[in-house]
Amino acid sequence: xxxxxxxxxxxxxxxxxxxxxxxxxxxxxxxxxxxxxxxxxxxxxxxxxxxxxxxxxxxxxxxxxxxxxxxxxxxxxxxxxxxxxxxxxxxxxxxxxxxxxxxxxxxxxxxxxxxxxxxxxxxxxxxxxxxxxxxxxxxxxxxxxxxxxxxxxxxxxxxxxxxxxxxxxxxxxxxxxxxxxxxxxxxxxxxxxxxxxxxxxxxxxxxxxxxxxxxxxxxxxxxxxxxxxxxxxxxxxxxxxxxxxxxxxxxxxxxxxxxxxxxxxxxxxxxxxxxxxxxxxxxxxxxxxxxxxxxxxxxxxxxxxxxxxxxxxxxxxxxxxxxxxxxxxxxxxxxxxxxxxxxxxxxxxxxxxxxxxxxxxxxxxxxxxxxxxxxxxxxxxxxxxxxxxxxxxxxxxxxxxxxxxxxxxxxxxxxxxxxxxxxxxxxxxxxxxxxxxxxxxxxxxxxxxxxxxxxxxxxxxxxxxxxxxxxxxxxxxxxxxxxxxxxxxxxxxxxxxx
Amino acid sequence: xxxxxxxxxxxxxxxxxxxxxxxxxxxxxxxxxxxxxxxxxxxxxxxxxxxxxxxxxxxxxxxxxxxxxxxxxxxxxxxxxxxxxxxxxxxxxxxxxxxxxxxxxxxxxxxxxxxxxxxxxxxxxxxxxxxxxxxxxxxxxxxxxxxxxxxxxxxxxxxxxxxxxxxxxxxxxxxxxxxxxxxxxxxxxxxxxxxxxxxxxxxxxxxxxxxxxxxxxxxxxxxxxxxxxxxxxxxxxxxxxxxxxxxxxxxxxxxxxxxxxxxxxxxxxxxxxxxxxxxxxxxxxxxxxxxxxxxxxxxxxxxxxxxxxxxxxxxxxxxxxxxxxxxxxxxxxxxxxxxxxxxxxxxxxxxxxxxxxxxxxxxxx
Numbered sequence: 001x002x003x004x005x006x007x008x009x010x011x012x013x014x015x016x017x018x019x020x021x022x023x024x025x026x027x028x029x030x031x032x033x034x035x036x037x038x039x040x041x042x043x044x045x046x047x048x049x050x051x052x053x054x055x056x057x058x059x060x061x062x063x064x065x066x067x068x069x070x071x072x073x074x075x076x077x078x079x080x081x082x083x084x085x086x087x088x089x090x091x092x093x094x095x096x097x098x099x100x101x102x103x104x105x106x107x108x109x110x111x112x113x114x115x116x117x118x119x120x121x122x123x124x125x126x127x128x129x130x131x132x133x134x135x136x137x138x139x140x141x142x143x144x145x146x147x148x149x150x151x152x153x154x155x156x157x158x159x160x161x162x163x164x165x166x167x168x169x170x171x172x173x174x175x176x177x178x179x180x181x182x183x184x185x186x187x188x189x190x191x192x193x194x195x196x197x198x199x200x201x202x203x204x205x206x207x208x209x210x211x212x213x214x215x216x217x218x219x220x221x222x223x224x225x226x227x228x229x230x231x232x233x234x235x236x237x238x239x240x241x242x243x244x245x246x247x248x249x250x251x252x253x254x255x256x257x258x259x260x261x262x263x264x265x266x267x268x269x270x271x272x273x274x275x276x277x278x279x280x281x282x283x284x285x286x287x288x289x290x291x292x293x294x295x296x297x298x299x300x301x302x303x304x305x306x307x308x309x310x311x312x313x314x315x316x317x318x319x320x321x322x323x324x325x326x327x328x329x330x331x332x333x334x335x336x337x338x339x340x341x342x343x344x345x346x347x348x349x350x351x352x353x354x355x356x357x358x359x360x361x362x363x364x365x366x367x368x369x370x371x372x373x374x375x376x377x378x379x380x381x382x383x384x385x386x387x388x389x390x391x392x393x394x395x396x397x398x399x400x401x402x403x404x405x406x407x408x409x410x411x412x413x414x415x416x417x418x419x420x421x422x423x424x425x426x427x428x429x430x431x432x433x434x435x436x437x438x439x440x441x442x443x444x445x446x447x448x449x450x451x452x453x454x455x456x457x458x459x460x461x462x463x464x465x466x467x468x469x470x471x472x473x474x475x476x477x478x479x480x481x482x483x484x485x486x487x488x489x490x491x492x493x494x495x496x497x498x
Numbered sequence: 499x500x501x502x503x504x505x506x507x508x509x510x511x512x513x514x515x516x517x518x519x520x521x522x523x524x525x526x527x528x529x530x531x532x533x534x535x536x537x538x539x540x541x542x543x544x545x546x547x548x549x550x551x552x553x554x555x556x557x558x559x560x561x562x563x564x565x566x567x568x569x570x571x572x573x574x575x576x577x578x579x580x581x582x583x584x585x586x587x588x589x590x591x592x593x594x595x596x597x598x599x600x601x602x603x604x605x606x607x608x609x610x611x612x613x614x615x616x617x618x619x620x621x622x623x624x625x626x627x628x629x630x631x632x633x634x635x636x637x638x639x640x641x642x643x644x645x646x647x648x649x650x651x652x653x654x655x656x657x658x659x660x661x662x663x664x665x666x667x668x669x670x671x672x673x674x675x676x677x678x679x680x681x682x683x684x685x686x687x688x689x690x691x692x693x694x695x696x697x698x699x700x701x702x703x704x705x706x707x708x709x710x711x712x713x714x715x716x717x718x719x720x721x722x723x724x725x726x727x728x729x730x731x732x733x734x735x736x737x738x739x740x741x742x743x744x745x746x747x748x749x750x751x752x753x754x755x756x757x758x759x760x761x762x763x764x765x766x767x768x769x770x771x772x773x774x775x776x777x778x779x780x781x782x783x784x785x786x787x788x789x790x791x792x793x794x795x796x797x798x799x800x801x802x803x804x805x806x807x808x809x810x811x812x813x814x815x816x817x818x819x820x821x822x823x824x825x826x827x828x829x830x831x832x833x834x835x836x837x838x839x840x841x842x843x844x845x846x847x848x849x850x851x852x853x854x855x856x857x858x859x860x861x862x863x
Contacts, residue, residue: 039819050674222564292518314767317610317611317765317767318610318767320764320767321765321767321768323763371591401500425622429611429614429619429622430609430611431610431767431770431771432606432610432619432622432770432771432774433622434771435771435774435775436622436623436626436774439626439641439775440626440629441779442641442644442645443626443630443633443637443641444629445628446630446633446636446637446640446641447501447629447630447633447634447637450503454640456640456644459507459509459640459644460507460639460641460643460644461505461640461643462505462507462508462643475575
C-alpha cells in the first residue's frame with residue numbers, strides 16, 4: 001500500500017502545475033482521483049469553449065453549482081474564457097480564489113470547494129459553495145446551565161467560528177488557520193485577541209502545533225498532547241468548552257482558543273487549576289450565590305480527594321479523635337466486617353467506579369438495570385451480608401457525588417483514581433500518610449506549568465489582586481483588571497476614556 | 499526543567515514556615531529548664547542573635563547580588579579558605595538535615611505512629627521531599643506560599659483555644675534568681691534553630707530582586723521568633739515551670755488540653771499533620787541548598803542528581819543515633835550549640851566585616 005501511496009505523491013509532485021489543455025487536465029485529475037467515485041468531474045461547454053468542474057459530491061450544494069456557475073457560463077455572451085473575467089462577469093458566487101498549484105487545488109477540493117477549469121489556462125477557480133450535512137446548534141450537553149445562553153458548538157468549524165465572532169465583533173479578534181494531519185488535512189483555527197493576548201503564547205501555540213506530525217486529527221487528544229508542557233501529568237493542561245461565551249470570556253482574558261474541525265469543543269490555553277474549577281454560572285448568578293457555590297466546589301474537591309483516606313486513617317490509627325458515642329456506633333457497624341478499613345474502602349471504591357463506568361457504556365435503555373443492581377447489591381446486600389459497613393458506603397457515595405461537582409470532566413476523571421494511592425498511604429501511615437499524599441499532589445501541582453503560567457496561579461505564586469476571583473467571586477464592577485497571569489499587554493477591562 | 503526563582507513573598511513564607519515548628523516543638527523544655535520562667539527573655543535574645551545573623555548574611559549577599567555564594571566567599575576569603583568554609587557550611591547543613599530527619603522520625607513515632615519503624619517514617623518523608631526539591635526551589639517556594647497560612651492557623655489556633663487553661667501567675671516572679679547567664683544559656687537552643695536563616699547565603703541570588711525583599715525576610719525571621727516567644731510564654735502560663743520542663747514536647751501537651759464544645763478533643767493527630775508541613779518544607783529547603791551547593795563543586799553531578807545523593811547520605815546519617823536521647827539531648831549539647839551555632843553566627847559576621855573593611859580601604863585609596 002505504501003508504494004501506491006508513494007506513487008501517487010510522486011505523480012502529484014511531477015505535475016506541480018497543471019497543463020492548460022483541458023483534455024490533459026482531465027486525464028491527470030482522473031489519475032489522481034482513481035477509484036474515488038465520490039469525486040464528480042463534470043465537463044461542459046459554453047458557446048465558444050470547454051470547461052471542467054470538479055467537486056466532491058455531498059460536500060457541495062449541487063443546485064447552486066448548476067444555478068450560479070454552469071448555467072451562467074453556458075448562456076453568457078462573453079466570448080473570452082479567461083478565468084478572472086468569468087469570476088467578475090459571469091458566475092455569481094462571491095467567495096472565490098484563483099489557484100495554480102496542484103496541491104492547493106487538491107486541498108480545496110477536499111475542503112468541499114468547487115473547482116472550475118477552462119481550456120486555455122493552467123489555473124483554476126475555486127468557488128466556495130460548501131454545504132454538507134451538519135447538526136443544528138443545540139444546547140450544550142456536558143456544560144449545561146440554568147441561566148445563560150443555550151448555544152453550543154457543533155462539529156462544523158465554520159459555524160463554531162461564527163458563534164464566537166458573533167460575540168466579539170472587533171477586527172482585533174484574529175483567527176489564524178492551519179492544516180494538520182498528513183491524511184486528514186484537518187483545519188484548525190488559532191484564535192486570540194490582538195492587543196490583549198500575549199504574543200509569545202500565541203507564537204508558542206503556533207509553534208507547538210506546527211511541529212505536530214500526525215496522520216489524522218480525529219480526536220482532540222493529539223492536539224491536547226501537543227499543547228501540554230508535561231505529558232506525564234494526570235492533570236489536564238487544556239480547558240475544553242462547548243459554550244461560545246466561555247470561549248469569548250477566555251479570549252477577553254488574553255487566552256488563546258483552538259478550534260478543531262469536526263470536534264464540538266474548543267480548547268483553551270493557558271490553564272490554571274482555578275479556571276478548571278470555574279463554571280459559567282459563577283458569573284451569571286448574583287455574586288453571593290456565585291461565591292458560595294464556588295466554596296462548595298472547593299470543599300467537595302477536597303472531599304473527593306481525601307474523604308475515604310481520612311476515614312481510613314482515623315479509623316485505623318487515630319480512633320481517639322472520634323467522639324466516644326460516634327466511635328461506638330462505628331465500631332458496632334464494623335463488628336462483623338472481616339476486612340481492614342483500607343481493604344473495605346478499596347472494594348467499595350472499585351465497585352463504585354465499575355458502576356460509574358457501566359453507566360456510561362450501557363445503552364440508555366439499560367441504564368436502570370445498573371442502578372437497580374447498584375442499589376440492591378451494593379447498598380443492601382453487601383451491608384446485610386456483613387462485607388461492608390454502612391458508614392463506608394456513605395463515605396464512598398459522598399466521595400463519588402463530590403467528584404461530579406466539578407465542571408470540567410477532564411478534571412473529575414483525574415479525581416477518580418488519584419484518591420487510591422492516597423488511600424494506600426493513609427492505610428499505611430495514618431494521617432501522616434494522608435499528609436504525605438497531599439504533599440506529593442501539591443508538589444506536583446506546584447511544578448506544573450501551562451505556557452509558562454503556574455498551574456496554581458494566582459494562589460502560588462501569590463497575586464492578591466487576582467485572588468478576589470478565586471477565593472470569592474466579587475461583583476463584576478470590581479473586576480476592572482484582566483488577570484495579569486496570562487498577559488500584561490492591556491490590563492484594563494474598562495475603556496479609560498469613558 | 500530548572501525552576502529556581504523565588505518571589506519575595508515566597509521567601510517570607512518559606513523561611514517563616516520552615517523555622518517555626520521544629521523550634522517550638524523541640525526547644526522550649528530545655529530553655530525553660532535552664533532559664534525557668536524567664537525563658538521568654540531567652541527567646542528575645544535568640545531573636546536578637548538570629549536577626550544579627552540574618553542581617554550580616556544579607557549584607558554579604560547584597561554586596562554581590564548576582565553571584566552564587568561559592569563565588570562570593572572565594573572572592574572575600576580567598577580561594578582555599580573560602581572553599582573550605584563553604585564546604586564546612588554545606589556539611590553542617592547536611593548533618594543538621596540528618597538530625598532533623600531523625601528528630602521528625604522520633605517525634606512522629608513517639609506521638610502518632612508508635613508501631614511503625616522509624617526508618618520507614620523517615621524514608622517516606624524523604625522520598626516525598628525529593629520530588630519538589632528535584633523540580634527546583636520555585637516549587638518549594640510555591641508550596642510554602644500555599645501551606646504557610648494553613649500552618650500559621652495550625653499554630654495560633656491551639657494557643658487561642660488554650661487560653662482558658664493559662665494563668666499569668668506562672669510567669670511570675672519576673673527576673674528569677676537564675677541570673678543573666680542562665681537566660682543567655684537558655685537562648686542558645688532556640689537560637690540554633692532561628693539562625694538557620696543563614697541558608698539565605700545560598701539562595702539570596704535565586705530570589706527575584708525587589709525593594710521589599712529584605713524587609714520581608716526580616717519579618718519572616720521576626721515572626722517566627724515571636725511565635726516561638728508566644729509559644730514559650732503560653733507553655734509556662736499553662737503548666738508552670740516544673741511540668742513544662744519535664745515534657746519532651748510541651749507544645750504538643752498544651753494542645754492536648756483543648757476541648758471544643760466538650761466533643762472535639764484529642765486533636766493532636768490533626769495538629770501534628772499540619773505541623774508536618776513545616777518540617778517537610780524545612781527538609782526540602784535543606785535538601786535543596788545542600789544539593790545546589792555541593793553540585794557547584796562537582797563537575798559531573800548536576801543539582802538534580804545531587805538531590806538523590808544527599809538524600810541517601812542524610813538517610814544513612816539519620817539512622818546512626820541510637821535513640822531519642824542521642825539526637826535531642828546529646829547532639830545539641832555536644833555538636834549543635836558548641837560548634838554549629840557559633841559557626842553559623844560567626845561566618846556571616848566575619849564575611850560582612852571583611853567586606854566592610856575591604857570597602858573602607860578601597861575608598862581611602
